[in-house]
Amino acid sequence: MDLHRIILGCCIAGFFCGSLSAEPVLNASMGEDQLAVTVDGALFTVYKFSTQQKYPYFFPVNGPVSGKSITTETSEPYPHHHSLFFGCDRVNGGNYWQEGNERGQILSDKIELIQAEGDRIEFRQECVWSRPGAPSPFRDSRTVVIQAPTATVRILDFTLTLHPQMDVTILNTNHSLFAARITPELSIPQGGTMISSRGQAGEKATAGQLAEWIDFGGLRAGVFEGLAIMDSPQNPWHPSPWFSRDYGFFSPTPFNWLKEGKLELKKGEDLTLRYRVVVHAGSAKQADIEGWYQSWIPKND
Numbered sequence: 001m002d003l004h005r006i007i008l009g010c011c012i013a014g015f016f017c018g019s020l021s022a023e024p025v026l027n028a029s030m031g032e033d034q035l036a037v038t039v040d041g042a043l044f045t046v047y048k049f050s051t052q053q054k055y056p057y058f059f060p061v062n063g064p065v066s067g068k069s070i071t072t073e074t075s076e077p078y079p080h081h082h083s084l085f086f087g088c089d090r091v092n093g094g095n096y097w098q099e100g101n102e103r104g105q106i107l108s109d110k111i112e113l114i115q116a117e118g119d120r121i122e123f124r125q126e127c128v129w130s131r132p133g134a135p136s137p138f139r140d141s142r143t144v145v146i147q148a149p150t151a152t153v154r155i156l157d158f159t160l161t162l163h164p165q166m167d168v169t170i171l172n173t174n175h176s177l178f179a180a181r182i183t184p185e186l187s188i189p190q191g192g193t194m195i196s197s198r199g200q201a202g203e204k205a206t207a208g209q210l211a212e213w214i215d216f217g218g219l220r221a222g223v224f225e226g227l228a229i230m231d232s233p234q235n236p237w238h239p240s241p242w243f244s245r246d247y248g249f250f251s252p253t254p255f256n257w258l259k260e261g262k263l264e265l266k267k268g269e270d271l272t273l274r275y276r277v278v279v280h281a282g283s284a285k286q287a288d289i290e291g292w293y294q295s296w297i298p299k300n301d
Helices: 003-017 202-206 289-296
Strands: 026-030 034-039 042-048 057-061 084-091 094-096 105-115 120-130 138-150 153-164 168-171 176-181 193-196 213-220 223-231 242-245 249-252 262-265 271-281
Touching: 026 105, 026 120, 026 138, 042 138, 084 153, 153 289, 176 223, 176 271, 193 202, 202 242, 213 249, 213 289, 223 249, 223 289, 271 289
Parallel strands: none
Antiparallel strands: 026 034, 034 042, 042 057, 057 084, 084 094, 084 168, 084 176, 105 120, 120 138, 138 153, 153 271, 168 262, 176 249, 193 213, 213 223, 223 271, 242 249
16 A cells, blocks of 8 residues: 555544644634634634624634535625624614614723633633614624534534513514524535434524534535534424525524414523534534534433
């Protein structure tokens, strides 16, 4: 066997198990309106929170092998989807999802970098939901933990608590909560795949259906990479129905199917939501997305 084939075989063997390298080292740096995270010196993601934005969001969210973003910052159709984000429409008459800051914004009030290097990055942020001429319906507090357990897996754990500042009514809407917009290169029309924890594939089979997680990925320049969003069993409505689209959008959101047509939260009635994002090389099966889900969820005593 020639040297080229030996090297290639070793690379393939280590590609999914991460056995060829030591545990990656993460670093974070804070700017005026963004926080950048690197893994072994290579950029993984930037968390952007300028007051000019509709809401804070992560972009890019780079694949562990290609170094190219799996998400898109904006793209047709629906250019108001910004990569990996949290928002909501129809909140006390405000829109904290679609473009038009006058309709509502989620603004960073305070952000603190808790751990800036090592085997994990952790930061905490407080945000205010603001709309001109209207009282703020929410403040929120969010904690983000980023890890790179292997050379081919990146994990982002996102916890957010909504603190109602008044009685809040959210009407039925598909524009709600935690969401990702995949780059068009990896969309289903371009040959990508979307599969749920229950084996359903594509928009027609996953939209409105219950699932613990959905993974979206595809082949680009000879490398298959993907991104999974996981819905925590600690979230209300778990397992959530999903709003999913073949062009590259997916979100675990029960708000499009609320039985009473609305959700009402009283002032001081906090709501905590937890999500895990797994960015990976290989298919959902090769990357063991189900295994990463099982390792995250609380276990019964």
